[in-house]
Amino acid sequence: MAxxxxxxxxxxxxxxxxxxxxxxxxxxVDTADEVVSASRTVLLAAQLSDRGRSFAPTVSVTVAxxxxxxxxxxxxxSSIQPPDAESDDLRASLLPTIQHACDVIADVRIAARxxxxxxxxxxxxxxxxxxxxxxxSTRYG
Amino acid sequence: xxxxxxxxxxxxxxxVDIGDLVANSETGARFGMRLAWVVVVGxxxxxxxxxxxxxxxTMSKRPVFDVVRExxxxxxxxxxxxxxxxxxxxxxxxxxxxxxxxxxxxxxxNYLLWVPLVGIAVWIVLWKLRFSLMEKVFGLSGLALVVTxxxxxxxDPGLHRTVQTVGFGPPASEGWAVSASFAIAPLGAAMTPYExxxxxxxxxxxxxxxxxxxxxxxxVYLGFPLGGVLSLAIMGAAAVVFEPRGVSLSHLSQxxxxxxxxxxxxGLVLLLYGMFAAIFSAAxxxxxxxxxxMSQFFGWQWGTFVKPRExxxxxxxxxxxxxxxxxxALTTIDPILITEYSIVLAAAALPLTYxxxxxVANDPMYMKDKVNSRPLNAIAFVFFVLLVIVSVATIPLMxxxxxxx
Numbered sequence: 001m002a003x004x005x006x007x008x009x010x011x012x013x014x015x016x017x018x019x020x021x022x023x024x025x026x027x028x029v030d031t032a033d034e035v036v037s038a039s040r041t042v043l044l045a046a047q048l049s050d051r052g053r054s055f056a057p058t059v060s061v062t063v064a065x066x067x068x069x070x071x072x073x074x075x076x077x078s079s080i081q082p083p084d085a086e087s088d089d090l091r092a093s094l095l096p097t098i099q100h101a102c103d104v105i106a107d108v109r110i111a112a113r114x115x116x117x118x119x120x121x122x123x124x125x126x127x128x129x130x131x132x133x134x135x136x137s138t139r140y141g
Numbered sequence: 142x143x144x145x146x147x148x149x150x151x152x153x154x155x156x157v158d159i160g161d162l163v164a165n166s167e168t169g170a171r172f173g174m175r176l177a178w179v180v181v182v183g184x185x186x187x188x189x190x191x192x193x194x195x196x197x198x199t200m201s202k203r204p205v206f207d208v209v210r211e212x213x214x215x216x217x218x219x220x221x222x223x224x225x226x227x228x229x230x231x232x233x234x235x236x237x238x239x240x241x242x243x244x245x246x247x248x249x250x251n252y253l254l255w256v257p258l259v260g261i262a263v264w265i266v267l268w269k270l271r272f273s274l275m276e277k278v279f280g281l282s283g284l285a286l287v288v289t290x291x292x293x294x295x296x297d298p299g300l301h302r303t304v305q306t307v308g309f310g311p312p313a314s315e316g317w318a319v320s321a322s323f324a325i326a327p328l329g330a331a332m333t334p335y336e337x338x339x340x341x342x343x344x345x346x347x348x349x350x351x352x353x354x355x356x357x358x359x360x361v362y363l364g365f366p367l368g369g370v371l372s373l374a375i376m377g378a379a380a381v382v383f384e385p386r387g388v389s390l391s392h393l394s395q396x397x398x399x400x401x402x403x404x405x406x407x408g409l410v411l412l413l414y415g416m417f418a419a420i421f422s423a424a425x426x427x428x429x430x431x432x433x434x435m436s437q438f439f440g441w442q443w444g445t446f447v448k449p450r451e452x453x454x455x456x457x458x459x460x461x462x463x464x465x466x467x468x469x470a471l472t473t474i475d476p477i478l479i480t481e482y483s484i485v486l487a488a489a490a491l492p493l494t495y496x497x498x499x500x501v502a503n504d505p506m507y508m509k510d511k512v513n514s515r516p517l518n519a520i521a522f523v524f525f526v527l528l529v530i531v532s533v534a535t536i537p538l539m540x541x542x543x544x545x546x
Contacts, residue, residue: 022307033387033389036387036388037387037389037391040387041388041395041398044382044386044388044398044402045398048398048401048402051405052396052405052406053401053402053406053408053409054406055247055406055409056249057246057248057249058246058247058394058397060244060249061249061394062392062394062395062397062398065392065394065395069391071225080187101210113249130143134387141314
């Protein structure tokens, strides 16, 4: 009885390979959504920090959590084997944007840990990147 | 009168725990208020369940697991104990991990550093503080979470945007399976079994008499629904801030953003204090519930009013559950993930403890003239059917939707 939840946890935790183009596309959309979420969380946290509406440790942890989320999504997606040439194109169009977003989030995290001001300025590139990823998600979702 | 008022406030402040914070925020961010009805259903369910359990404990002088063993027989009751105890341990780990995450938000230091210290703090409070005092201190401090209600009002004056997203069906972008999978979380968070184990054990320990049933009803009928309002506010704040931005919620740090947005640092201080108190209270209750369930099943001496030397096995289980909770939290598995699994599995296991209580609540041998009324029985039976459906559907839904991914 007690082992049932453990088995379930293992089953749902597995990231399966993408055997078809549509499965790969679906994973690409999930990844884009995850990075959009992390990017907009960082934008919000940066805005709060600059307006003095949050504490430095809280902002720093929020940004670091978002970074973990974005990087986990990026690593999981980049480790999936694209099943065909069309998926190669999809991968090529998505990964650079995601990588760029992860780099900006890392810059914001570094600045937040130093309690630097102007986090919004450092985070600003995330706005168009998130919009781009959102458009990708809408197009393929 | 003051005692009744404090009891209601304690039930209010102590209603929310890490499960409610996570489940309601996640659901609000992804579905707006479309699953708010699940919170309402969950609150009605826990009100029915807790009131029956309190009444059964008062009239029969026997707490939940004593009744479970008698009604199900030793073998089935043991299976029930195994499932309930395992889920309770996961909840202890989730609460300890949640407390460490709150401290991380204040200090900026990694939560893993705080996990052992939190475990020690929970144990010291259980060991040193009078039960009634710790219940009131942490329950009343949890009322600081009311800041979320005001934050929602400030972010969405008149609640127009919040109300716009209220509904029953899933949004166009989500399927029924994912919506159903997400709906289980707020239900499980509202109807956590440990609350009932704790509540009914308290009734036995404090030697409630039929005269106390009115106080029981006031606490349950007023305190829990007020706690439900808090859960809805947490969901609403997430719905207003995160849903339009396409932000999904996967970290406790994100839960603080709506309140910071509304009230800045003062609001954030209140929120973090309230979160710490509410989760600490839940950590104490879950650790005690581990001792209650095990001791009541095996017929050991138990209780917080009994000297530790006279209830050694009870205290050993309580300490053991804290140690295991700390070890689980130290595995580096995300405490939010542990929370998600603990509340969903709690929902799945609910019928195991609900059914025996429902049966005894109708048994005049124990209950005399305090058996369930017909209307209450009708509601209680509908809930039993609902809980069985949830229980059967939970694990397949988690697998099909990859836990709502």
